[in-house]
Amino acid sequence: MSWDDFALAFFSLDILRQACPILLSGLVQTLLLSAMVVPLGLFGGVLLALLATVRSPFVRWPLMAWVDVFRSLPPLVLLIFVYAGLPFAGLEVSAWGAVAIGFFLNTGAYYGEILRAGIESVPAGQVEAARSTGLSRGQAMAWVVLPQAVRNMLPDLISNTLEVVKLTSIASVVALPELLFQARQAQSVTFNATPIVAAAVAYFVLLWPVVRLLSRLENRQLAGRR
Amino acid sequence: MTGWERFADSFLNARVAAEYLPKIVEGFGLTVVLALCIIAAGLAAGLALAVVRSLGVRPLNWLIIFAVDLFRALPPLVVIALFYFGLPAAGLSLSGFAAAWLALSLVLMAFSEEIFWAGITAVPKGQWEAARSTGLGFLPTLRLVVLPQALRITIPPLTNRTIAITKNTALASVVAVPEILGAAQAGVSFGFNPTPLTLGAAAYLVLFLPVVVLGRWIETRFAWKR
Amino acid sequence: MAAIVRAHGIHKHFGALHVLRGVDLEVAERELVFVIGPSGSGKSTLLRCLNRLEEPSGGRIEVDGIDMLDRRTDINRARQRIGMVFQSFNLxxxxxxxxxxxxxxxxxxxxxxxxxxxxxxxxxxxxxxxxxxxxxxxxxxxxxxxxxxxxxxxxxxPRVMLFDEPTSALDPELVGGVLQAMRELRESGMTMVVVSHEMGFARAAADRVVFMDHGLVVEQGAPEAVFGAPREERTRAFIRQIDRH
Incomplete structure (x- = not known):
């Protein structure tokens, strides 16, 4: 295969021009999807992390089981289960609805773990000092614990958010017309790999700055761990 | 039929379960094989890249950093699609299994290189100097002094990352690999009953729940020794 | 003088460990009480019970007329009247x-x-x-x-200040400034309960020294009495040890 053939198959400007509108619409859907599932997952995570501050074993153990079950199920399995399974129970869900439920369960469990670890990373003396000056449990949480926790867990939060944005690509499996789905459509119509390559480039351009930032933060964190 | 009976008939149907269980078990075997292949290739390649990076050859390092960033930024499903749907345009056809294996190994390579590298840089310079001053060469120093210390601190993040990427084997169902999810989905469309999905979810829990719990245990154990 | 802190029969269990076994402590207004004792004697736990950072297993505590262990007491308001200083600062x-x-x-x-x-x-x-x-x-x-x-x-x-080993995490040359601040607080008439090993400060500033061991108050009195002529053998042994440093 000559270089020209190769370029034609993967980097054809002609094909790119044709596929551009549909790819752009996919990109918009991917961004909308991310704007929905990241807050949704964070919301689920905050709920779980707040529940984790309850010390009763009747809360703690079921909570841990919940988190571990949804961290064990691959997100795609969860999504298919909701999308293809629930209609059999008489519950029709749209692709968007299925993605929302699946991500709430999966992403929420991951965010929940990160938030919990962040809260626990703040020394007990901090809460004691706050309570000794008369701050309530909630005030101590809001003013003393959370600001420190967020700083400690920032790399993990960013890293998880990156993974969530990448994960939106599985919505293509339930025919939600996001970037990967549209690229596949374009590819199957044109019999040319350029649309998929273009989609990959779009993801890379979008997420590369985040990866750079993260790798800097993580290096610092691991080095500080010794 | 009561609601529960209808639910059980759909999701926990013994007849359907018996019929499709063998397929799910086969899928389970395939998932395990695929996962092990990914772990072996991904971790080996990641460690190799980290070692090469420690040699400090500038252009080589830029190349490594670019490859790592690339596979951290791209969604795994996009990489799989690129290999499976894209390569045939270059006259190169990969099986679904090979495409999933190659794609996920590259992703794991990227993430593990980053972690291994952070571990190596976290070992103080004095360790290198002490070993070199006793006449040890570069590679023996790396292998006998630096890596043992580096690997220890990389174990918790590496375990969690490896689990997360291994769970992506479910994505192989998209490229027609009859692993657990693929087998389950085939069962649903042939049997017109979602019980195979329930079985599939259960199979994933059997496979990953122990690993997730192990990861949690490793994290607390290593945190303790800090 | 009216007592501003009244603690009676304080017990504290940590699981099987019986850390406080019925401690009584009264502190008068403007008084500086120094609590000493070997590590594990329960002195810090007693202090932390006074503002209910630790929940006592039994006993009664009243601070400035407020029943600290009453469920109806607004503990956050009560704690405004009780200042606390920690060994590890906790800023x-x-x-x-x-x-x-x-x-x-x-x-x-x-x-x-x-x-x-x-x-x-x-x-x-x-x-x-x-x-x-x-x-x-x-x-x-x-x-x-x-x-x-x-x-x-x-x-x-606050009406009372609790000090939990305020200088033990400090390098020696930094202790002076903290003690100076405490001395000035004392001169302004603050009621203080201090758990500490700073014996020089105790001799100079304390109104009363309380010696605790194994969860009980063993002996108390004016500093010159407790340091100069301790009645109990355990007190004598402890002071001998401290003085050697």
Missing amino acids: YPHMTALGNVALALRQVLKLPRGEAEGRARAALERVGLADRAGHYPGQLSGGQQQRVAIARAVALE
Whole structure:
């Protein structure tokens, strides 16, 4: 295969021009999807992390089981289960609805773990000092614990958010017309790999700055761990 | 039929379960094989890249950093699609299994290189100097002094990352690999009953729940020794 | 003199461990009580029970007329009247010295920002750190951090101050500044309960010394009596050990 053939198959400007509108619409859907599932997952995570501050074993153990079950199920399995399974129970869900439920369960469990670890990373003396000056449990949480926790867990939060944005690509499996789905459509119509390559480039351009930032933060964190 | 009976008939149907269980078990075997292949290739390649990076050859390092960033930024499903749907345009056809294996190994390579590298840089310079001053060469120093210390601190993040990427084997169902999810989905469309999905979810829990719990245990154990 | 702290029959269990076995402690207004004893004697636990950072397993505690163990007591309001200073300072690392002192003034006393910061600044001035108001804890020495912690407690104008080994985490050359701040507090008439090994300070400033061992008060009295002529053998042994250092 000559270089020209190769370029034609993967980097054809002609094909790119044709596929551009549909790819752009996919990109918009991917961004909308991310704007929905990241807050949704964070919301689920905050709920779980707040529940984790309850010390009763009747809360703690079921909570841990919940988190571990949804961290064990691959997100795609969860999504298919909701999308293809629930209609059999008489519950029709749209692709968007299925993605929302699946991500709430999966992403929420991951965010929940990160938030919990962040809260626990703040020394007990901090809460004691706050309570000794008369701050309530909630005030101590809001003013003393959370600001420190967020700083400690920032790399993990960013890293998880990156993974969530990448994960939106599985919505293509339930025919939600996001970037990967549209690229596949374009590819199957044109019999040319350029649309998929273009989609990959779009993801890379979008997420590369985040990866750079993260790798800097993580290096610092691991080095500080010794 | 009561609601529960209808639910059980759909999701926990013994007849359907018996019929499709063998397929799910086969899928389970395939998932395990695929996962092990990914772990072996991904971790080996990641460690190799980290070692090469420690040699400090500038252009080589830029190349490594670019490859790592690339596979951290791209969604795994996009990489799989690129290999499976894209390569045939270059006259190169990969099986679904090979495409999933190659794609996920590259992703794991990227993430593990980053972690291994952070571990190596976290070992103080004095360790290198002490070993070199006793006449040890570069590679023996790396292998006998630096890596043992580096690997220890990389174990918790590496375990969690490896689990997360291994769970992506479910994505192989998209490229027609009859692993657990693929087998389950085939069962649903042939049997017109979602019980195979329930079985599939259960199979994933059997496979990953122990690993997730192990990861949690490793994290607390290593945190303790800090 | 009226007692401002009345603790009677305080018990505390940690699982199978019986850390306090019926301790009585009364502190009069403007009195400085020094609590000494070997590690594990329960002196810090007693202090932490007084503002209910630890929940006593039994007994009665009254501070400034408020029943501390009554379920109906608003514990957050009660704690405003009881300042506490910790061994490890426990300053909030994400806030400046001024922010540390002002937090409770704004959130608990609900003072407007300007007034809270004014009072916080005055409290920092009292411990000689007005010029460090904008510094973060990480930029301060251990001694300065502890003085900020004292200011944080004093700013709430408490009726009693509890000190839990305030100088044991400090390098020797930094102890003086903290003791100076405590001395000035004492001269202003503050009621204080101090758990510490600073025997020189105890001799000079304490009204009464309480010696604890194995969860009980073994002996108490004026400093010259307890240090000079201890009645109990356990007290004598402990003081001999401390003096050797």
